[in-house]
Amino acid sequence: MSDAAQPTAAEVRTAAEAVKTALDRHLAAVERRTGEDDPAVYAAFNELAAAAEAYDELLYDRYDEVTPFEIPGADDSLPPYAGPEEPNALSVLIRRDYAVVEPQRLLAQAQRVEAAEFEDGAEAEASGTVHGALGLLFGEFEPDEIASRHKEFGLEEADSTLWVLAADEPAEPGEWLETPFEQPDPQQVVCRFDVSSVFDDDLEDDAEDELVEEEDDEDEETGPERSATDRVDR
Numbered sequence: 001m002s003d004a005a006q007p008t009a010a011e012v013r014t015a016a017e018a019v020k021t022a023l024d025r026h027l028a029a030v031e032r033r034t035g036e037d038d039p040a041v042y043a044a045f046n047e048l049a050a051a052a053e054a055y056d057e058l059l060y061d062r063y064d065e066v067t068p069f070e071i072p073g074a075d076d077s078l079p080p081y082a083g084p085e086e087p088n089a090l091s092v093l094i095r096r097d098y099a100v101v102e103p104q105r106l107l108a109q110a111q112r113v114e115a116a117e118f119e120d121g122a123e124a125e126a127s128g129t130v131h132g133a134l135g136l137l138f139g140e141f142e143p144d145e146i147a148s149r150h151k152e153f154g155l156e157e158a159d160s161t162l163w164v165l166a167a168d169e170p171a172e173p174g175e176w177l178e179t180p181f182e183q184p185d186p187q188q189v190v191c192r193f194d195v196s197s198v199f200d201d202d203l204e205d206d207a208e209d210e211l212v213e214e215e216d217d218e219d220e221e222t223g224p225e226r227s228a229t230d231r232v233d234r
Contacts, residue, residue: 005061007058008062012058015054019051019052022052025044026045026047037081042080055067079186081166081189083187083189083190088169089166089169090165090167091164092162092165095160097159098157101156103154106130109152110133110137159195159196160195161194161195162192163189164191165185165188167188
C-alpha cells in the first residue's frame with residue numbers, strides 16, 4: 001500500500017476510541033438485558049464487531065499490526081426480532097435436502113403406488129424416470145412421512161432448516177402463491193432450527209481433540225515408566 005493510501009495516525013486513534021466506546025455500550029446493554037434475545041444487546045454487539053473490524057483494518061494498513069482478538073461477524077446470525085409482540089399468524093418455512101442413493105428402490109416404490117391407483121384394471125403407466133417417481137411419491141405422501149421413511153424411498157437425508165416467522169395477520173388466500181419462497185424478512189424470524197452433518201463433524205472433531213488431550217496427559221503421567229514396546233503397541 002502506498003503512503004498516500006495509508007490512514008493517518010489520528011484515524012487509527014479515532015478508531016481505537018470507537019472500540020472503547022463500543023465496549024462500554026455493549027457492557028451496559030448486557031447489564032440491562034431484558035431477555036435472552038434482547039435487541040439492545042444484539043445491536044451493541046454489532047456495533048462492537050464493526051468498530052473492532054474497522055480498527056483492525058486501519059491498524060494493519062498503518063502499522064502492519066493486527067489485534068489479538070477476533071469478534072465473529074454479525075452476518076452469521078439473525079438480526080434482532082422486530083416482529084409483532086403478539087403475533088396473530090405465522091409462517092413455517094422448511095427446506096429438507098435429500099440425496100437419491102438408490103434410484104431403483106425409488107422407482108419400485110413409485111410403481112407400487114401407481115399400480116394401486118390403477119387396480120380397477122385400467123392401464124397403468126408406471127413412471128420410468130427418477131423425476132417422475134419423485135413427483136408421484138411426493139404427491140402421494142406428506143413431506144413429514146417421507147422424512148420419516150426416506151430410506152424406504154431410496155433417499156438419504158442431507159441438510160435441513162426450519163424457520164418460524166411471525167406476522168400481524170394471516171396472508172390472504174393465494175396472496176403469495178406466485179412467489180412462495182421470496183427471501184423472508186429476517187427480523188420477522190421468531191426462531192430457526194438447522195440440521196447438518198457439519199455439526200456432527202464438529203462434535204467428532206471436538207471429541208477427537210479431547211481424546212488426544214487425554215492421551216497426551218496420560219503420556220506425561222506414565223511416560224517415564226513405559227517401555228518402547230508399550231509405545232509401539234499403542
